[in-house]
Amino acid sequence: MLVENANSKLNAGGKQMAYKVETELRKIGAQVKVQVREHTFLADEPLSLKGTDAGPNPVEYLLSALGGCLSITAADINSRHPEIGLEKFETEIKGRVRRFSDKTSKLDQISIKFNVVSQLDEKQQHAFIKSVIKYCTVHASLDKEIKINYLDGDKQ
Incomplete structure (x- = not known):
């Protein structure tokens, strides 16, 4: 029920x-x-x-949903583990749409750049980001055929 x-x-x-x-x-x-x-x-x-540009398009909303979910997941983990000392959690997300000969299209690649400031050392922060990715519902829901690249904002 x-x-x-x-x-x-x-x-x-x-x-x-x-x-x-x-x-x-x-x-x-x-x-x-x-x-x-x-x-x-x-x-x-x-x-x-052929739109009026009155708002983001659906693909941009999908990428926004991913960024929002990652950020909310980071905040949730930080609230349960205050020793993380999360000061900043930012993402820059880019998506590439592939168009097919039959006129269909789909996201085939997403790149996520993380900019995180916390009290963690580099190894711990990497583990924190991996946990954020693991527990993010939107990320877990994306098609496994979409290649997702993860970039550290400090290491380009």
Whole structure:
């Protein structure tokens, strides 16, 4: 039996969560109205793709979701392990879309650059970032065929 949660639906055992997003194609360029709980926002395409550039496009939202999830996961781990002393956790995420001859397309590569400042030494910080990646729901949900590169912001 599912029990309503403010942010999602969670079963009584705490093992499943279900999220609900509603979308509506607007009659303005490529605009899509998105409703998530009490939050309303637009997805759109840039002018070059027949949109009105009123908001990020869906791929940019996907990459944003990944960055947001990684950051929230880092904050959660830090809250349970204050010795980490997380002062800064930033990501720069780039995605490459591959277009196929049948006119379909998909993300085939994502690069994530981390800029992390903490009380950890280099080895511990690397382990912390690996834990963040491991426990990030959005990251775990991405297609395994997408190559994901991880870059340390200090080592380019």
